[in-house]
Amino acid sequence: MNLLLQFGRRYGRPFVHWYLVGALLIAATNLLSVTIPLYLAAGIDALAAGDQAGVSAAAGWVAAMGLAVIGVRWGSRLAFFTPGRLVEARVKHDLFDTILAQQPSFLARFPAGDLMSRMSSDVQMVRLLFGFTLLGITNTTVAVALTATQMLRLSPFLAATVTVPLLVGFAITLMFVGRFRAITTRIQEANAALSDHVLSTYQGIATVQAFGAEQALSAGFAPLNEEALQALLQRTRVRVGIGPVLSVASSINVFLLLWFGGPLAMEGTITVGELVAFMTLVAYLTGPLRGLTFILSLFNQGRAATERLDAVMGPLPLRPDQPDPAPAPDAPPALRLTGLHYRYPDAEQDALSGIDVEVPAGGTLGVFGPTGSGKSTLVRCLARLADPPPGTILIDGIDVRRLDLPRWRDAAVLVPQRAFLFSESVHDNILLGHDADLDALLQRSQLATDMAALPQGVRSQVGEAGLTLSGGQRQRVALARGLARDHQVLMLDDVLSAVDHSTEAQLIEELRRGARTTVIVANRISALRHADVIVVLDGGKQVDRGTHAELAARPGSYADAWARQSDAEVA
Numbered sequence: 001m002n003l004l005l006q007f008g009r010r011y012g013r014p015f016v017h018w019y020l021v022g023a024l025l026i027a028a029t030n031l032l033s034v035t036i037p038l039y040l041a042a043g044i045d046a047l048a049a050g051d052q053a054g055v056s057a058a059a060g061w062v063a064a065m066g067l068a069v070i071g072v073r074w075g076s077r078l079a080f081f082t083p084g085r086l087v088e089a090r091v092k093h094d095l096f097d098t099i100l101a102q103q104p105s106f107l108a109r110f111p112a113g114d115l116m117s118r119m120s121s122d123v124q125m126v127r128l129l130f131g132f133t134l135l136g137i138t139n140t141t142v143a144v145a146l147t148a149t150q151m152l153r154l155s156p157f158l159a160a161t162v163t164v165p166l167l168v169g170f171a172i173t174l175m176f177v178g179r180f181r182a183i184t185t186r187i188q189e190a191n192a193a194l195s196d197h198v199l200s201t202y203q204g205i206a207t208v209q210a211f212g213a214e215q216a217l218s219a220g221f222a223p224l225n226e227e228a229l230q231a232l233l234q235r236t237r238v239r240v241g242i243g244p245v246l247s248v249a250s251s252i253n254v255f256l257l258l259w260f261g262g263p264l265a266m267e268g269t270i271t272v273g274e275l276v277a278f279m280t281l282v283a284y285l286t287g288p289l290r291g292l293t294f295i296l297s298l299f300n301q302g303r304a305a306t307e308r309l310d311a312v313m314g315p316l317p318l319r320p321d322q323p324d325p326a327p328a329p330d331a332p333p334a335l336r337l338t339g340l341h342y343r344y345p346d347a348e349q350d351a352l353s354g355i356d357v358e359v360p361a362g363g364t365l366g367v368f369g370p371t372g373s374g375k376s377t378l379v380r381c382l383a384r385l386a387d388p389p390p391g392t393i394l395i396d397g398i399d400v401r402r403l404d405l406p407r408w409r410d411a412a413v414l415v416p417q418r419a420f421l422f423s424e425s426v427h428d429n430i431l432l433g434h435d436a437d438l439d440a441l442l443q444r445s446q447l448a449t450d451m452a453a454l455p456q457g458v459r460s461q462v463g464e465a466g467l468t469l470s471g472g473q474r475q476r477v478a479l480a481r482g483l484a485r486d487h488q489v490l491m492l493d494d495v496l497s498a499v500d501h502s503t504e505a506q507l508i509e510e511l512r513r514g515a516r517t518t519v520i521v522a523n524r525i526s527a528l529r530h531a532d533v534i535v536v537l538d539g540g541k542q543v544d545r546g547t548h549a550e551l552a553a554r555p556g557s558y559a560d561a562w563a564r565q566s567d568a569e570v571a
Contacts, residue, residue: 007306011090012130015083022079023138029072030142032065034150037280039065041273048272077135084131091123091309098313104385105345110312113196118312121191122305129302136288136295143288147281154274154281158261162253162282166289169249173293176242180300183235188308190228197224242293250286254279326398328407332488332517335359335382336394342381351377352540357533361396364518366531366548368558373537375521376417379491382519383414412489417521419478419495421466426451427458429466429477436484444510445480446503447473471498479507491519496527525552525562534558 012019039061046054099107099115151159201208201217208217257279265275340355352374359365367375381388384405393400400408421429430441438458442448450473454460466474475495482490490511496504508527511518520527528534529548536544536551536558544556551558 003310004303004306007126007310011087011126012083015086015130018079018083019134019138022076022135023142025072025076025079026135026139027142027146029069029076030139030146032069032072033143033284034146034281036062036065036069037277037284038150040280041271041277044273044276045271076139080135080138081131084127084129084134087130088123088127091126092119095119095123095309095313103387105387106315111192111196111200113194113199114192115312116199117188117192117195118308121188122308125298125302125305126309128298129305133295133298133302136291137299140288140292140295143285147285151278151281154278155261155264155270158257158264158270158278161256161260165249165252165256166246166285169246170289170292172245173242174296176238179238180235180297183231183238184301184304185308187228187231187235188304190224190231194221194224194228197221239293239297246286246290246293250282250290253282253286257282325404325407326402328403328411329396329488330411332362332515333396334361334363335365335489335517335519336397338392338394340378340381340388340392342377342386342388344377344386350540352381352537355392355535355537355542357535357542357545359517359519359533362515362517363532364512364520364530366528366534367519367521367537368523368525368528368534368561369537370523370557372539374540375537376493377540378537379414379493379519379521382489382491383412384408385414410485411487412491413482413485413487414491415478415482415493415495417493417495419474419481421462421469421474421477423461423463425456425459425461426454426469426477429462430458430480431484432481434485441480441483444483445476446499446506446510447476447480450476472500472503475499476503476507487516489517489519490514491521493521494523496522496524501526523561525558525565 039058043055043058043062046052046058095118148159148163151162197220201221208214257275261270261275261278264270265272270278336358337355341350341353343350355378357365367378369375377386380386381393382400384400384403387401390401391399395403395408427438430438439448442451442458451458451460460468462468462477466477469477475498479492479495482492492511496507499507504524504527508530511520512530520531522528525548531548534546534548534551535542536556538557544551544554544558552562553559
């Protein structure tokens with residue numbers, strides 16, 4: 001409940017004036033609604049007395065107040081639903097910003113489908129909580145208070161009589177509603193798992209079709225879909241069980257009114273019109289009470305949604321550079337790795353251990369090794385996508401963990417091995433909102449000729465994850481993206497593997513022209529030959545270090561790979 005109050009203060013407080021206006025309009029709506037039966041009673045009594053003028057006056061008042069109820073009720077819904085929509089927009093914005101600010105280690109805990117479920121269904125439940133649910137709770141509270149007041153004015157005895165069945169029915173309803181929170185959490189978790197499975201399948205649909213894996217993916221979908229179905233059916237069974245309770249209570253009240261109220265009307269204690277008015281008030285009160293079952297269900301669903309959203313929005317982004325971060329370098333820095341080791345969370349062994357190397361300011365570090373040797377982990381530590389142990393990576397003599405993280409990521413550009421391309425144009429994928437000379441970037445990344453061959457040039461859409469581009473084109477688009485903004489450190493994680501040797505040579509020559517410190521991860525030794533120093537990794541350990549000439553001259557995996565690749569080029 002504390003979490004719900006925190007959400008209310010954070011998102012609902014700015015719209016208190018809307019809720020106050022809505023509450024006043026709801027009060028007016030209910031006041032008119034419970035007054036109409038009194039004029040109905042007056043009209044019936046006037047009809048029994050043969051007072052035609054009284055009948056006409058009562059009918060006129062009933063019609064006028066009925067029209068007024070329509071207008072006032074419309075206003076009350078506008079006053080409550082508008083804040084709900086505005087809260088929904090703010091929560092979505094905050095959730096999106098929070099996700100962007102989190103470290104990769106945090107995001108690894110939440111699959112994409114799960115985040116999409118929270119962004120859609122959970123945020124929708126928050127909208128209903130701050131809109132429809134608050135409207136329903138306010139309306140029921142006011143309706144019960146005003147209707148009870150009118151009943152007591154007409155007949156305290158009959159008011160006490162009809163209260164008992166309604167209270168019993170309401171108590172039974174609350175017993176069932178208490179189960180909704182657990183059921184709702186189960187539904188949302190099942191939908192999140194289902195969404196993640198569907199999303200990952202859609203993203204890899206080309207691979208699924210190419211390998212004929214439709215049946216395997218469908219088999220994986222079936223149990224997730226069944227779990228979501230059973231959770232929904234469980235909620236439906238609870239709703240079906242509690243739905244008729246208040247209706248039965250209302251029917252019992254009609255019997256009680258006729259049983260006890262009939263004799264009172266015959267004795268003249270109350271008039272026939274007042275008895276009819278009392279029955280109308282009971283029928284009117286049953287509506288809000290029956291609706292409260294659904295409202296309380298929504299309340300529990302909204303409460304569960306706030307808990308799921310808080311799991312993402314609550315934890316502060318991990319910022320090991322605080323407090324008092326050091327400024328990021330504004331010139332190409334020297335790099336020093338001293339005893340660098342790193343182990344991924346929940347891993348049993350280090351992904352890196354014992355890495356020692358120095359790179360002069362503006363120099364180039366080459367990283368070579370077989371698959372799984374820790375090359376990508378090394379550049380992730382440099383880019384602070386993974387946090388290395390303190391003192392193991394120094395930038396101009398300053399611990400990388402002390403550098404201002406956003407500024408360091410501005411200064412150090414990482415072009416990953418598998419760069420993600422958005423389903424936008426080549427233009428948008430390269431610039432990503434930055435202001436840069438696109439033609440120059442296309443020339444530097446050897447993309448100008450490729451773009452000229454596309455139907456709409458750089459405005460051509462690349463499809464899901466760059467599906468319409470070749471592997472080499474995707475790598476060069478990612479490289480152009482890295483070159484699009486000013487940087488002091490450029491890290492390339494095997495981004496030249498899919499280009500031919502001629503294009504690779506041109507790209508390497510282009511990269512050597514810039515004033516920057518460069519880290520190149522590659523399996524092609526031709527991409528590393530110009531590096532000031534090269535480290536050779538195997539199993540996460542540094543097995544050798546030196547220049548290309550030194551490594552090629554002494555026995556080892558580097559020399560063996562160089563011999564094989566040289567023979568292949570000659571052949």
